[in-house]
Amino acid sequence: MTSQLLAPCPFLAGPMIEKPQHFVGREAELDYITSRIMGMGSSSINVVGKQGIGKSSLLYRFCQTYEQRVDNPRRFIVIYLNLQQAHCQGENAFYLAAARQLLNHPLVKAKPELMRPWKNIKSLDRQSFSGAIGEWKRQGLYPVLCLDEFEALFRYPKQFNDGFFDNLRFLMNSNVLRLVVASHRKLEFYKRRYKLTSPFFNGFEQVLPLGELREEEARELVSLPERMGAKAALSTEEQHLAKEWGGGHPLLLQLAASLLWEAQQQGLDVSWAQAKFEQVARRIPKPLWKIPPYLLTVRSFLFGF
Structure with a gap:
């Protein structure tokens, strides 16, 4: 087992962030x-x-x-x-x-x-x-x-x-x-x-x-724990996906990154992470115009608007 597999997930979706290494921006x-x-x-x-x-x-x-x-x-x-x-x-x-x-x-x-x-x-x-x-x-x-x-x-x-x-x-x-x-x-x-x-x-x-994270803050979040001198937990492609899914919303970014990390660790396809993300993201209060385009398509299909 590699040291990368043993490393804890650097992303925290849900509870209040208490540990400094998880807080960004x-x-x-x-x-x-x-x-x-x-x-x-x-x-x-x-x-x-x-x-x-x-x-x-x-x-x-x-x-x-x-x-x-x-x-x-x-x-x-x-x-x-x-x-x-x-x-x-x-x-x-x-x-x-x-x-x-x-x-x-x-x-x-x-x-x-x-x-x-x-x-x-x-x-x-x-x-x-x-x-x-x-x-x-x-x-x-x-x-x-x-x-x-x-x-x-x-x-x-x-x-x-x-x-x-x-x-x-x-x-x-x-x-x-x-x-x-x-x-x-x-x-x-x-x-x-x-x-x-x-x-x-x-x-x-x-x-x-309190609004969404700035572009550079979102970029720093999805590249954790790179700012502490370690290798980023997500690949460049995974970081791009996390930003695409989460936009600048801190909780959605943490959620997207943590699910992509979990998929990576378990050898699961990205589609698994995306499905999980969509399931949770719909329950998070968020202005309609801030929802990523692909989620708007799902929303329209499910709810008719």
């Missing part, structure tokens, strides 16, 4: 978030994009790399929270989940004085959470919460009401807390839909629409 977006969140006149940001476009991976990557992007990283603590998780489904549970992540940060662990404001962490409420991070500001430390799947909060209107959002807005205006919020639509849409009145939803002047 988005440098312009990461720089944008850094400059707005941590620069002069800092402001919170709403990252907007359809499911599968890479919002979760982008937020997680920002948490991983922010220390290399700013001059004084010890002024900031950046954490990631997925609000779909069960431990974020109530207001006090939200504060507890955020506090645990903040206190687990290496910078906090190395400075015991940063732990002192967080007494009785299990009984955190709106007032005690706000007081604790307010004390951090007085010590020159600014927490940044990257909140993924923000629309999950609207499923629990009794827990996450205007009072909750008003308090977040107050913390943002006081420069005590900074937020990077990922959602499928702009936050103002949810304000109207759920008839909320809090000015919180007007506090995101910075909106980052």
Whole structure:
């Protein structure tokens, strides 16, 4: 058995990308978030994009790399929270989940004085959470919460009401807390839909629409792990097919490349990978005009449009 057969697949289709070797591109977006969140006149940001476009991976990557992007990283603590998780489904549970992540940060662990404001962490409420991070500001430390799947909060209107959002807005205006919020639509849409009145939803002047990868980023993705000095897992022809099938959509590119890699490893025909790709690709939210031409033909045959 060759070393190539033993090598793991460098492509990851589906879950949030956590390992740096799987993450490609988005440098312009990461720089944008850094400059707005941590620069002069800092402001919170709403990252907007359809499911599968890479919002979760982008937020997680920002948490991983922010220390290399700013001059004084010890002024900031950046954490990631997925609000779909069960431990974020109530207001006090939200504060507890955020506090645990903040206190687990290496910078906090190395400075015991940063732990002192967080007494009785299990009984955190709106007032005690706000007081604790307010004390951090007085010590020159600014927490940044990257909140993924923000629309999950609207499923629990009794827990996450205007009072909750008003308090977040107050913390943002006081420069005590900074937020990077990922959602499928702009936050103002949810304000109207759920008839909320809090000015919180007007506090995101910075909106980052997350679209498809740039041409050079797509090319780098399908040639993995070449950028790390290794041989590309796919042949030149397979890379071309992956780009043809996936276009610039990060999830579709990862899916196409991973299936072509699997076919290669198992000695299967490319048609097997294509059939598998088409089966999954139809379930991924994607504007009709971005669907590759050969998929439009299949769609027309199956659905009559």
